[in-house]
Amino acid sequence: MLKAVILIGGPQKGTRFRPLSFEVPKPLFPVAGVPMLQHHIEACAKVPNMKEILLIGFYQPNEELNRFLFNAQQEFKISIRYLQEYAALGTGGGIYHFRDQIVSGSPDAFYVLNADVCSAFPLAEMLSFQKEHGEPNSFVILGTTANRKQSMNYGCIVENETTKEVLHYVEKPSTFVSDIINCGIYLFTPEIFQHIGAVFQKNQQDMLLEEPTNGWHRAEAIRLEQDIFTALAGQDKLYVYKTLSFWSQIKSAGSAIYASRLYLNQYHTTHPERLASIKEGGPKISGNVYIHPTANIDPTAMLGPNVSIGTGVTIGAGVRVRESIILHGATLQDHCCVLNSIVGWDSTIGKWARVEGTPSDPNPNDPFAKIDSETLFREGKLTPSITILGCNVTIPSEVIILNSIVLPHKDLNRSFKNQIIL
Numbered sequence: 001m002l003k004a005v006i007l008i009g010g011p012q013k014g015t016r017f018r019p020l021s022f023e024v025p026k027p028l029f030p031v032a033g034v035p036m037l038q039h040h041i042e043a044c045a046k047v048p049n050m051k052e053i054l055l056i057g058f059y060q061p062n063e064e065l066n067r068f069l070f071n072a073q074q075e076f077k078i079s080i081r082y083l084q085e086y087a088a089l090g091t092g093g094g095i096y097h098f099r100d101q102i103v104s105g106s107p108d109a110f111y112v113l114n115a116d117v118c119s120a121f122p123l124a125e126m127l128s129f130q131k132e133h134g135e136p137n138s139f140v141i142l143g144t145t146a147n148r149k150q151s152m153n154y155g156c157i158v159e160n161e162t163t164k165e166v167l168h169y170v171e172k173p174s175t176f177v178s179d180i181i182n183c184g185i186y187l188f189t190p191e192i193f194q195h196i197g198a199v200f201q202k203n204q205q206d207m208l209l210e211e212p213t214n215g216w217h218r219a220e221a222i223r224l225e226q227d228i229f230t231a232l233a234g235q236d237k238l239y240v241y242k243t244l245s246f247w248s249q250i251k252s253a254g255s256a257i258y259a260s261r262l263y264l265n266q267y268h269t270t271h272p273e274r275l276a277s278i279k280e281g282g283p284k285i286s287g288n289v290y291i292h293p294t295a296n297i298d299p300t301a302m303l304g305p306n307v308s309i310g311t312g313v314t315i316g317a318g319v320r321v322r323e324s325i326i327l328h329g330a331t332l333q334d335h336c337c338v339l340n341s342i343v344g345w346d347s348t349i350g351k352w353a354r355v356e357g358t359p360s361d362p363n364p365n366d367p368f369a370k371i372d373s374e375t376l377f378r379e380g381k382l383t384p385s386i387t388i389l390g391c392n393v394t395i396p397s398e399v400i401i402l403n404s405i406v407l408p409h410k411d412l413n414r415s416f417k418n419q420i421i422l
Contacts, residue, residue, distance in 0.1 A: 003110040004044040010058035019390040032263035033290035043121030045076040056094040058085040092222035114184035118259035120245035129241040142185040143240040155182030166238040169229040254360035261306040264288035341387040350397035357386030
């Protein structure tokens with residue numbers, strides 16, 4: 001029997017995803033037409049003998065999360081439960097806190113997936129790999145190859161090229177260690193809790209020797225990467241399965257558009273019914289496009305490539321949309337143009353207006369390049385990135401918005417570039 005745990009974080013995480021995370025928990029933000037979490041759940045539900053999926057985080061339970069869980073259980077016919085942490089406990093502390101729930105029913109192994117990654121999720125392949133490498137209680141990290149410079153932004157893995165054992169693990173090193181990086185997807189057996197428990201005991205002892213504090217000094221706050229993998233490396237317990245399939249982090253809003261592109265491309269094999277096709281009386285489609293059935297789109301509109309249209313969206317005549325996510329209830333009036341942008345819930349873009357951002361894609365000439373999750377500001381200036389319209393934003397006709405973040409504002413009767421408009 002198998003289980004899966006998805007680590008969804010909490011509201012003080014995902015700050016690089018603002019203002020979009022103000023309106024919806026980041027794990028429920030739609031990527032390629034469905035909530036980010038649904039891609040993880042779909043992949044887990046396909047693994048034979050999967051009995052339960054647990055979500056662990058410190059979001060307060062809310063109507064949107066509860067509705068998502070109910071619908072997902074109905075669709076995938078599997079038990080899905082949310083376990084709320086009392087505080088941010090880290091990637092290891094959360095699963096240790098709920099270890100009794102995870103080992104209930106005596107699963108042979110369980111997956112741990114970070115919610116903010118986009119992947120083909122080769123979970124069955126990881127299981128087969130685990131049976132072929134190391135002892136029965138060995139653990140598996142999903143890895144991929146990054147370029148030399150970007151690898152230092154991730155957990156780096158030095159492997160035995162023959163056995164695939166992890167010999168050395170360093171989280172975000174200051175100098176080059178390895179081009180194999182941690183994808184944030186793991187396969188454990190219940191024995192992992194002995195190793196996490198040893199760190200918990202050490203943390204408790206350390207706390208007795210110093211003044212009680214919050215943050216990482218809390219005994220239960222444990223990080224798999226720094227506290228567990230670093231110690232297990234070279235102990236014949238930890239192995240790396242390298243995937244050649246797509247993988248990316250979803251840390252910023254710009255990376256959501258890139259992740260949407262990767263998932264839309266995967267739909268050709270996994271969900272061809274989700275991809276829009278050119279139909280008589282329908283809009284012009286270029287490349288991979290998702291259109292929700294409730295959207296109302298003029299046949300003279302041009303959509304794609306890499307466009308996702310949400311529920312109840314209205315798109316007028318002559319509209320051009322490319323490399324963008326249009327969220328539910330938005331209205332794009334006649335002849336407006338939207339490029340490299342996210343248009344927020346119930347927002348309106350006026351006639352002949354132009355909303356455009358700068359893509360933050362990986363270097364297309366480097367097969368191992370990953371997306372850079374830029375900070376919002378660089379050298380005191382807003383980093384050029386995609387344009388984001390928050391919830392209920394109205395862009396008047398003929399206004400141009402470039403590389404900006406726009407929240408509801410009374411006076412938008414002029415054009416803006418590289419600004420945050422509140």
